[in-house]
Amino acid sequence: xxxxxxxxxxxxxxxxxxxxxxxxxxxxxxxxxxxxxxxxxxxxxxxxxxxxxxxxxxxxxxxxxxxxxxxxxxxxxxxxxxxxxxxxxxxxxxxxxxxxxxxxxxxxxxxxxxxxxxxxxxxxxxxxx
Numbered sequence: 001x002x003x004x005x006x007x008x009x010x011x012x013x014x015x016x017x018x019x020x021x022x023x024x025x026x027x028x029x030x031x032x033x034x035x036x037x038x039x040x041x042x043x044x045x046x047x048x049x050x051x052x053x054x055x056x057x058x059x060x061x062x063x064x065x066x067x068x069x070x071x072x073x074x075x076x077x078x079x080x081x082x083x084x085x086x087x088x089x090x091x092x093x094x095x096x097x098x099x100x101x102x103x104x105x106x107x108x109x110x111x112x113x114x115x116x117x118x119x120x121x122x123x124x125x126x127x128x129x
Contacts, residue, residue, distance in 0.1 A: 093117050
């Protein structure tokens with residue numbers, strides 16, 4: 001009989017080991033929800049702030065493109081007629097050639113601000129210089 005009791009004990013151990021428990025416990029599910037909540041609380045404000053930073057960067061890039069166009073136009077005008085060295089003092093955005101820009105026109109501020117050209121300096125009504 002001792003051999004049979006060993007067999008029963010082994011069967012009980014194997015049935016406990018290979019038990020057919022499926023799914024997660026309530027504690028495990030709550031922990032996952034808490035972790036996802038923490039990640040969302042940290043990530044969402046960063047993504048919201050990226051929009052403002054992207055608009056600032058776009059405006060700065062536009063002002064850089066306009067500055068380059070002003071410099072090229074000024075160089076071309078002065079090279080053709082050195083007497084026009086004062087062109088920059090009276091230049092306006094309308095005096096730039098639209099074909100100098102990839103979009104085919106003078107860039108605009110992403111937040112509907114307006115660019116002004118004063119004494120060769122580009123400023124935005126929203127983002128400044």
